[in-house]
Amino acid sequence: MLASVYSAGISGIDGFLVTVECNQVPSENVRFDIVGLPDLAIREAKERVLSALRNSGNRFPEAKITVNLAPADRKKEGTGFDAAILTAVSVCSGALRGVNFANKCIIGELSLSGELRPVNGVLCMCVAAKEAGVSEVYVPVENAAEAAAVEGVSVYAVPTVKALFAHLTGAEKLTPVRPVTPFDGANQTYAEDFSDVRGQRQAKRAMEIAAAGGHNILLIGPPGTGKSMLAKRLPSILPPLTFQEAIETTKIHSVAGTLAAGQSLLLRRPFRAPHHTMSPVSLVGGGANPTPGEVSLAHNGVLFLDELPEFPKAVTDSLRQPLEDRKVTITRASGRLTFPCSFMLVAAMNPCRCGYFGHPTHPCTCKAGDVARYLSRVSGPLMDRIDIQIELPSLPYETISTADDQAERSDVIRARVIAARKFARERMADRPDIFCNAQLDPAGIHRYCGVDAAASALLKTAYEKLGLSARGYDRVLRVARTIADLAGSETIGMDHVAEAIQLRSLDRKYWH
Numbered sequence: 001m002l003a004s005v006y007s008a009g010i011s012g013i014d015g016f017l018v019t020v021e022c023n024q025v026p027s028e029n030v031r032f033d034i035v036g037l038p039d040l041a042i043r044e045a046k047e048r049v050l051s052a053l054r055n056s057g058n059r060f061p062e063a064k065i066t067v068n069l070a071p072a073d074r075k076k077e078g079t080g081f082d083a084a085i086l087t088a089v090s091v092c093s094g095a096l097r098g099v100n101f102a103n104k105c106i107i108g109e110l111s112l113s114g115e116l117r118p119v120n121g122v123l124c125m126c127v128a129a130k131e132a133g134v135s136e137v138y139v140p141v142e143n144a145a146e147a148a149a150v151e152g153v154s155v156y157a158v159p160t161v162k163a164l165f166a167h168l169t170g171a172e173k174l175t176p177v178r179p180v181t182p183f184d185g186a187n188q189t190y191a192e193d194f195s196d197v198r199g200q201r202q203a204k205r206a207m208e209i210a211a212a213g214g215h216n217i218l219l220i221g222p223p224g225t226g227k228s229m230l231a232k233r234l235p236s237i238l239p240p241l242t243f244q245e246a247i248e249t250t251k252i253h254s255v256a257g258t259l260a261a262g263q264s265l266l267l268r269r270p271f272r273a274p275h276h277t278m279s280p281v282s283l284v285g286g287g288a289n290p291t292p293g294e295v296s297l298a299h300n301g302v303l304f305l306d307e308l309p310e311f312p313k314a315v316t317d318s319l320r321q322p323l324e325d326r327k328v329t330i331t332r333a334s335g336r337l338t339f340p341c342s343f344m345l346v347a348a349m350n351p352c353r354c355g356y357f358g359h360p361t362h363p364c365t366c367k368a369g370d371v372a373r374y375l376s377r378v379s380g381p382l383m384d385r386i387d388i389q390i391e392l393p394s395l396p397y398e399t400i401s402t403a404d405d406q407a408e409r410s411d412v413i414r415a416r417v418i419a420a421r422k423f424a425r426e427r428m429a430d431r432p433d434i435f436c437n438a439q440l441d442p443a444g445i446h447r448y449c450g451v452d453a454a455a456s457a458l459l460k461t462a463y464e465k466l467g468l469s470a471r472g473y474d475r476v477l478r479v480a481r482t483i484a485d486l487a488g489s490e491t492i493g494m495d496h497v498a499e500a501i502q503l504r505s506l507d508r509k510y511w512h
């Protein structure tokens with residue numbers, strides 16, 4: 001007898017429907033083979049399926065059994081096919097008669113006792129199943145909330161093989177899972193708010209400009225001035241995730257296995273802070289079984305590199321491509337995989353090794369030349385991709401010791417950021433490839449960054465007297481564009497340019 005049951009596999013962050021075909025020929029020599037480019041984990045499925053079948057009160061047929069995973073030319077990985085293989089074997093041996101499998105997709109790993117265990121990538125598989133026309137998806141309980149984010153399919157949370165079979169035969173029906181909440185990215189609040197940060201008005205303003213234009217930003221200052229605090233709070237002033245962004249970001253976390261059990265769609269922008277000892281592969285993704293790196297886990301959110309000069313050059317250099325392309329492409333023997341990685345980079349550093357260079361009272365213990373050496377550890381090509389640099393001075397006691405009633409809350413700042421982005425989008429309506437000012441290329445700068453006479457005079461002075469480079473010139477214009485957007489101004493004025501020049505701390509203070 002021949003049986004076929006649908007399951008799903010993963011390639012990159014895209015799922016694909018897999019047909020689990022099972023054929024059984026009566027034979028005294030019991031055999032069980034799985035073909036169709038399975039990896040080791042799938043070949044081991046035999047043992048789990050045999051044991052789970054027995055422990056769920058079913059018999060393993062005395063026969064020669066062949067399971068084929070189609071399409072047979074596509075590599076399949078992981079343990080998510082277990083439950084579908086077991087089901088196909090059971091159908092083949094005459095159980096589950098009369099059940100229609102044409103509209104069902106079954107996903108899950110099996111324990112030896114017949115429980116369904118969670119697997120990675122269920123959201124992506126569920127999207128693919130729906131697109132292939134499946135209307136019912138059966139998943140382990142822990143993955144159900146994530147799967148239920150996909151509209152238009154019934155998702156069943158299956159605890160055990162027994163429960164699955166009871167449902168399929170109609171003996172005891174499971175109820176489909178409802179999405180935990182309707183999608184609501186706009187009303188998400190963040191635990192950490194901008195108003196927690198005292199003083200640092202300039203740095204907060206710089207963060208607002210960075211958020212409005214999608215500019216990468218570097219925070220420089222002595223220890224304990226609020227650099228990490230501010231970085232962590234950046235997601236709270238970015239526009240809320242759209243449904244599409246939430247799906248994309250959750251897909252990445254689903255594949256990487258970083259979703260908590262029972263987690264549905266991610267509703268907040270991610271914040272990732274990899275340590276400087278991290279390898280380039282864990283940062284950008286890859287490996288033998290390619291998984292998304294930190295840059296992709298930060299997709300649609302923030303990547304924070306704390307203590308930037310401590311990151312080895314090989315690691316920061318590996319960021320160049322992802323920053324430029326907003327996606328990571330990994331080439332393998334079996335083809336190419338792409339993980340999206342559109343993120344804002346926030347970096348933080350002390351001005352020198354001891355941390356106190358330029359501090360008004362605390363003496364700096366670094367030797368002459370050490371400061372320059374420390375700064376030069378930050379790779380030039382990476383610095384080229386950071387539009388804004390801002391210094392956070394150490395705070396006077398009064399500022400740090402008294403509550404700041406004037407400090408604005410994140411939602412107030414966020415409203416301005418949203419308005420500025422909308423203003424910019426309308427201007428650049430005919431360039432859908434550019435979605436924030438940070439992405440303005442020379443042609444875009446020429447086209448959208450018109451300056452008035454006074455601004456132009458100031459730029460000339462900066463270029464000739466302050467040693468502004470050609471690259472620096474573009475950067476000042478991009479940032480000035482965002483500052484003008486925040487002010488609702490179509491032309492860039494002198495004030496906007498002046499503020500943009502202020503946001504180049506390092507160029508002004510240390511490197512010139």
Ligand SMILES: Nc1ncnc2c1ncn2[C@@H]1O[C@H](COP(=O)(O)OP(=O)(O)OP(=O)(O)O)[C@@H](O)[C@H]1O
Pocket residue numbers: 196197198199200221222223224225226227228229230348349350395400
């Ligand atoms: N501006 C501030 N407002 C309120 N609290 C602050 C501020 N700056 C620092 N703090 C307090 O000091 C702690 C350390 O701040 P934070 O981690 O942001 O410092 P940092 O600038 O990142 O220092 P480091 O260079 O050592 O990493 C915070 O948890 C907070 O309690």
Ligand SMILES: [Mg+2]
Pocket residue numbers: 227228229306348
């Ligand atoms: Mg810090």
